Amino acid sequence: MRNSWDVVIVGAGPAGMSAAIETTKHGLSTLVLDRQIEPGGQIFRSVASSPLIHELGGDYAAGRPLAQRFLACGAQFEAGANVWDISPDQIYFSQNGRSQGVRCRQVLLASGAMERPVPLPGWTLPGVMGSGASDVLLKSASLLPQGPVVLCGNGPLILQAAVHLHHYKVPVRAVLFTGRLRNALLAMRHMAGAFARPAYFLHGMSMAAQTFLKHKCIFGAHDIRMEQDSPGGLKISYTGRGGRKTLAAATVLLHEGVISESRITRLARCRHQWNERQRYWHVSADMWGQTSVPAIRTAGDVAGVRGAVAAQAEGSLVGLDICRELGRLTTAQRDAEATFCRRVLWRCRALQPFLDQYFAPLPSMLQPADEAVVCRCEELTAGQLRKIVQQGCYTPDGLKAQARPGMGTCQGRMCGSAVVEMIAQTQGLPLESLPLYTAQPPLFPLRIGELVAMRSSADSL
Structure with a gap:
């Protein structure tokens, strides 16, 4: 090369x-x-x-x-x-x-x-995966999750997964929606932008209608937990209208947006x-x-x-x-060739405020329970991390130095967002004041031998 x-x-x-x-x-x-x-x-x-x-x-x-x-x-x-x-x-x-x-x-x-990682109690159990991960398996390997399936969350991939599972006749026990009705009402303020892409908007409405009509849908679900019920089985408990309830499933698909x-x-x-x-x-x-x-x-x-x-x-x-x-x-040539793409991008940007508001995540869903594993690499729970934050930690990098979240194989990819949410809530800080972990090379795990043997085009390390 x-x-x-x-x-x-x-x-x-x-x-x-x-x-x-x-x-x-x-x-x-x-x-x-x-x-x-x-x-x-x-x-x-x-x-x-x-x-x-x-x-x-x-x-x-x-x-x-x-x-x-x-x-x-x-x-x-x-x-x-x-x-x-x-x-x-x-x-x-x-x-x-x-x-x-x-x-x-x-x-x-x-x-x-x-896909946004959402550390819920039991999210590391076999049979629990992201809705996006299920979609990747379907596209790349033609694999479907074992039924019955429970879908949990708030976002367009929940609707897409529900439609695909019905098409391939995978039984769905229930769809637990965690979003708020208020979000749908607030999204109406951006309805004019939604019609900038009418076909896309109507396709989304069609997926929602299919999901509501063909599956048992539970709205306002929260405090969701998964437990191993039996070999190959999961018990999902949640709080909804009427109090605490449980469901049994072989697979749970989670999704709280992208x-x-x-x-x-x-x-x-x-x-x-x-x-x-x-x-x-x-x-x-x-x-x-x-x-x-x-x-x-x-x-x-x-x-x-x-x-x-x-x-x-x-x-x-x-x-x-x-x-x-x-x-x-030239600038004139660039602008002439860019005309169509700029129109397309304008339509997409006009629609986005509607989608962002409609599928806005519920803040409480992004606050992990104390027993939930937040850092999968280091097996650190939210309770362990909160204790250190309460002792006077104010930044993700500070928490990383004290307790090691973000120092494992994924380099904070899975725990970064949850750590920010916990620090913001515990210390009363605005989220926008808390950047994610400082990224350092190598971004992915490397063998020492690779670094020793590596030669760039200019010099060797």
Whole structure:
């Protein structure tokens, strides 16, 4: 592999693929790195090869032509590549047990989004997983969860999972909705924006109607707990109308929304901003993806969750501006080619306030019970961490130094948001004043041998 590129793109989801199509079309050498073995990201996971392409809906099927254009565009796609350090002109990544560095003139971070981890009592038990994880298994391996299933949470993936499970005849015991009716009423203020994408809005309404009509739906569920009931069985207890109740299931799917995957942008020391409605941090960037760090750009859900259509538009816009920056397009040419994508992005942004308000997470759902395991890597419970916070800890990094949450294999990916919520509540601090853990290289676990053997294009470590 060559050691110097015009553009290096981290992430081969809809944003990364669209950007690569633009940069290669205008003659820029482009390297695309992704952890997965196929392009598509989370939303279009295995879209180029899935045998279920026509069963999972038109939104998913729309990713196949994009993936095919990406694979044919001339960009070099490196699958199974874990990026573990980054600077404005150099990227370090591990692939097949070997680390290397490459230089570039522009970096595009398109790492997408992740399902918000919500530490509930029992969430580490076998049979309990995220609704998004179930979706990934269906797309990549045609695997379905064992029934009966209980779905818990608040967000569009709950509706999508309910529709898919009904389609494949997997029994659903109940759908426990944790959102508030008040959110739906507040979302009506943004109804005009919802009609900026009428087909998408009506599709969502259709999924909601199918879920309400075909499954037992329980609204206002809270204080949800899972316990092992028998080998292969789970007992789910919750508080709803009428008091405390229990359900039996083989699988529990949890979902409390989707948040930006910000570890790599924090590692790059980009400026971030707080999404108050959805309660998460995302990188701050302009329409052309430029961050606070020169030569580092972002596109897609890493800069605010807006979905696949918006991510494709953003990727194309960023790709076009990179071409302008590197002398392949004039500003007038860039603007002319960007017209359609700017219209698409405007429609997506007009709809987003409605979705963010409608699916706003309930703050109490994000406060883990004392017995819930918050840091899965170090097996630390919320009660243990709260005691240390009460003794005078005011930042996630401070708690990390004292109790080790965020120091395990996932580097705080699973516990970071919950730690911020606990510190804010215990110390009475505004959430927007508490950044997530400071990201440090390597972003993923590496063997010492990789670092010893690594040679970059410029020098050896």
